[in-house]
Amino acid sequence: MQGNNHDDVRRHNLSTILRLVHRQGAASRAQLTRLTGLNRSTIGALVGELVERGLVEERTPTPTKLAGRPSPIVAASDRVVAIAVNPEIDAITVGVIALSGVVHRSIRFATPTTPTAAEAVTITAGIVTDLRREYEEYSIIGMGVAVPGLVRAHDGLVRNAPHLGWVDEPLCEMLAAVTGLPVVAANDASLGVTAERHFGAGRGMTDLIYLNGGSSGIGGGLVVGGVAAGGRTGYAGEFGHTRVSAGRRTDSAGIAGTLEAEVTRGALLAVLGLRAGDTDADALERALLASDAPAVRAEVDRQLDFLAVALAGAVNILNPELIVLGGFLAALYGVDPGRLTRAVAALTLGAAFDEVRIAPALLGSNLLLIGAAELAFEALLLDP
Amino acid sequence: MQGNNHDDVRRHNLSTILRLVHRQGAASRAQLTRLTGLNRSTIGALVGELVERGLVEERTPTPTKLAGRPSPIVAASDRVVAIAVNPEIDAITVGVIALSGVVHRSIRFATPTTPTAAEAVTITAGIVTDLRREYEEYSIIGMGVAVPGLVRAHDGLVRNAPHLGWVDEPLCEMLAAVTGLPVVAANDASLGVTAERHFGAGRGMTDLIYLNGGSSGIGGGLVVGGVAAGGRTGYAGEFGHTRVSAGRRTDSAGIAGTLEAEVTRGALLAVLGLRAGDTDADALERALLASDAPAVRAEVDRQLDFLAVALAGAVNILNPELIVLGGFLAALYGVDPGRLTRAVAALTLGAAFDEVRIAPALLGSNLLLIGAAELAFEALLLDP
DNA sequence: GATGATACGTTGCCAATGTCAACAAATCAT
DNA sequence: ATGATTTGTTGACATTGGCAACGTATCATC
Structure with a gap:
């Protein structure tokens, strides 16, 4: 007001x-x-x-x-840039993204072990120091961080990033103190939906859902009425913990029968006889498409049907225009798009929701960097 | 832009x-x-x-x-008013609500049979003609209609109101033609959440969910990031069709194992040995609280646990500040608030979502009229 | 009940902004 | 070259909210 x-x-x-x-x-x-x-x-x-x-x-x-x-x-301008950071289990990726949308640089710094928050800050600071020299002529307006975990909205505190083992880490503060840049952070999936919405499959749309399948779980983000929904405290989008079955398998939070418990990259790799390390999302999709083993097909169908339950629930509640699938969920979808579409339709109020589309994510490896940069640009865009 | x-x-x-x-x-x-x-x-x-x-x-x-x-x-002003209309199975309710929030009048016109759209228009027009005489000195700025069904956002077309038997009725056009007033319509539950948000249990909140249990099903509305979410085409909030069990009972749309199939007012009345006609939400809650029959208790627990599954799913996705329960869901909640709260907590990402509150709706019988009036006021509030 | 302190509405002037109309500039078609 | 068309530029203008000074209405104190 x-x-x-x-x-x-x-x-x-x-x-x-x-x-x-x-x-x-x-x-x-x-x-x-x-x-x-x-x-x-x-x-x-x-x-x-x-x-x-x-x-x-x-x-x-x-x-x-x-x-x-x-x-x-x-x-x-190409010369007004944000620095985007994405800490992961085995690497920290730092990018330089211009206001024009150009991705100037993308540096992946592999770490021997999963980095602690302090290590991530040190590594990032080192890379930023180098980048600052390299981009001396440019204007660096800030830093955005995509965190695989729950990030509190108002101050960017990392409440819990299970796969990194971070709990209550004041990541923004630490990075800001070391680099002197304004730093903002958010959940990686919610940045994914922002990126896809502005520059990817959901261009210009006001209501969409994004689900990302990672090696360690399923997260997502949503745009409702043109607003990236963070929820009360910024934790919105945890699609992975929606219950989809009465089964006993549990997810990372110990809840049984959830999407994340039933639909996993690991199970797909297992029926294919592949190892996690060798297989990115594209390779997984190729392998799934190439295989005609009944066991593979059965597992794909099983996972698609569970995915449909979760998607249908979200569709009934949110009535989105588009559902964007990323990570291994895009691979899963690519194997049999019709099955998922039909299954979702069967579980939603048919006629009313027949305008819902499902699509794989368009922005590949740059997705999170673009989303994180967008987060950093937001302050500038609000008040140039 | x-x-x-x-x-x-x-x-x-x-x-x-x-x-x-x-x-x-x-x-x-x-x-x-x-x-x-x-x-x-x-x-x-x-x-x-x-x-x-x-x-x-x-x-x-x-x-x-x-x-x-x-x-x-x-x-x-008390003298700037909107007319609110709520067609139901057995009656049409018309209200006069002032910009000050005062409900000047509320007229319930009982119909012998479920009214068709044309009948609803005729009845409403008749009441409005009388009201116009009565409120001659007042300024009537428009009419808002709360429809128990799917309403297309941009033109107020009633796509499907199953319990009224209405399909693709241009209700707004018809009412506007007869009364000469600007008419807007929306789903009743989404108006409920608007009303509760501005004048009820969710005052001032930016993220909340409202679920209403009616005699014929469960609908709801949501406010996300301060915006009443309508979804792409205005059909958002259909919580009733969320899958909560692997059971075979089906809901009004023919989908099995949904919230609306498992959690029903009818089942509660049945175990209590009551008839639908005699029992409003308050009476139902009193009867549930008064009964100590094991069968009643078992049914309440069963329904609460299923309700918790649906709520938990919504909480994980939307991270709201408050969940408001109306109709018989409020009665159900009132019997054992703790059970529902605990069950929801067990199915959500505990610590992250521990700020979620559950509360019964505050606005009783005026809820929908207030919401519908608010819809009519919106144009005036946007551009006085 | 006079005086001062406090809080608030009113008034006239000012700076900032977008609009408008007239004009200039840059292109295309003939 | 000439005219038509589209668009940038310029200066006058109306409107708006900010601001400071002033007037007004209440309370507290003596």
């Missing part, structure tokens, strides 16, 4: 323009005029200000074969 | 003030100054405009025992 004043108008308009060129790519001033509904002169002034601040660049227009004065192209 | 101009600022500020006094009750100008962050002079001008338009009234301040010039109390 806040009032608006003049500065807010300016800020909102600058924000709107910067968001447009950041999310939807370069646009001519004339296009911006149409999209925002603002006056030509206003657009001129606002773009001028953004250029002055180095956030956007104006390029000479490309010939359009149309009559009329050509309109300069406004593009988000 | 819209730009802001001067008019938008004014509109936003007027809207903010009107929303404040509508939702949070009367407030002094000084309080408004603090809440909005706007200047005293600005508040003066804005309140003056709202008074001129008849939307708010200024009262002489009550003695506060504080030093300083007393600040006039600004209150939403």
Whole structure:
């Protein structure tokens, strides 16, 4: 319940323009005029200000074969960057992503053992020091961290990252203290849905669900009514613990019959006779498609049917436009898209939900880095 | 992606003030100054405009025992009203609700048979004609309809209201044509959550879930990140079709093992030996509390445990602050709150979600009328 | 009951912003 | 070259909220 004043108008308009060129790519001033509904002169002034601040660049227009004065192209700068960090079990990945969407760098630093939070901070700080030299001419606006675990929304405290063994680690504070950059963190899957929504399969949509199948469980994120839903404390999206069967298998939290207990990458690898280390999501999908062993097929069907129960539950509650599947869930889906689609349809209120689509994630290995960078950019986009 | 101009600022500020006094009750100008962050002079001008338009009234301040010039109390007008309509199986209820929150009238028109859409329109139009005479001095700003079924968001088409037997009825159009008022409609449960959120158990919260148990099924609504979630097409909130068991009982949509199949008012009445017609939610709760028959207790426990599965699934996905239970679900909860709370906790990621609360609905019989009126007020609140 | 302290509404001036209309510039078609 | 079309630029303008000074209404104290 806040009032608006003049500065807010300016800020909102600058924000709107910067968001447009950041999310939807370069646009001519004339296009911006149409999209925002603002006056030509206003657009001129606002773009001028953004250029002055180095956030956007104006390029000479490309010939359009149309009559009329050509309109300069406004593009988000390549030289305004965020640093994205993704700590994992066996590596820490650090990326440099520009406001333009370009991924300048992606560095994977393998760790011999699962890093502690302190080690992750030290490693990240080292890489950032190098990157700072390399990108001296650039403007580094902040750092975003994608954490595989529960992250408290308001301060970025890592409440519990089971696979890293982190509990109540003030990761943001630590990284901010070492690097001097503003640092924000969020759950990796919720960043995944942000990335897919703005730059991937869910472009421009206001209601979508993202489920990611990782080696250690299933997480997800959701966008509801155009807002990335974090829930009360930022823990929303734990699809993995939805009950889908009356079985006795338990998940990482000790709950029986959940999606995460029944639908696992490990079980797929086991029936294929593969080892975890050798197989990424693409290789898994290829292997699943190549195999015609009945046991493999049976396991795939079993998992798809359980996945359908969880998805149907979410669809009935959220009525999304799109369900995006990432990680091994995309592989699972790829083996028999029809089966999953039909199973979900059978468990939802048919006609009403027939517009729901299911699609594999589009952004591959850069997904989390893009999502984390987006998180870091958010402050800038809100108030350029 | 819209730009802001001067008019938008004014509109936003007027809207903010009107929303404040509508939702949070009367407030002094000084309080408004603090809440909005706007200047005293600005508040003066804005309140003056709202008074001129008849939307708010200024009262002489009550003695506060504080030093300083007393600040006039600004209150939403009693004389600006919306008409709320709720068609049901055996009656049509029409209410007159003021912007101040006062429920001026509530008329229940019993119908001998379940009304068709055309009959509902005729009956409503008749009542409205009378009300118009009665409230001649008032300003009727529009009509909101709470429909027990799926309502398409963008045009208020009633896609399917199973218990009324309505399919693809252009209810809004019909009512607007007959009454000449702007008419908006939405699912009853999603209006329930709006009402509880602004005026009931979920006051001021940004993330909550509402589940209503009716004689014919379980519906619900959700607020995610401060936004009433309608989903892609407005069908969000169908909690009743979440799978909670491997059983064979089916729900109204023919899906087996769902919440709506396992948790029913009918089963509770059956073990109590009561008839549907005689028993409202309060009477049901009293009967359940009074009975100590093992069969009753067993049925209550069974239903509570299934309800917990559905709630836990929603909690893991949405991480809400509060779950509001209405209708017979409130009665069920009232019998053994602890059992439900414990069961939900056991099925969610314990520590992370321990802030979730469960509460019965506060707004009784007026719930839907208040929600429907709120829907009608929304246009006015957005642009006073 | 006069005085001061406190809190708040009112008034006139000011800065900032977006709009508008007129004009200039850059392209295409003839 | 000329006109049509589209768009950027410029300066005048209206509107808005902020601000500071002033007026007003209450309480506390003597």
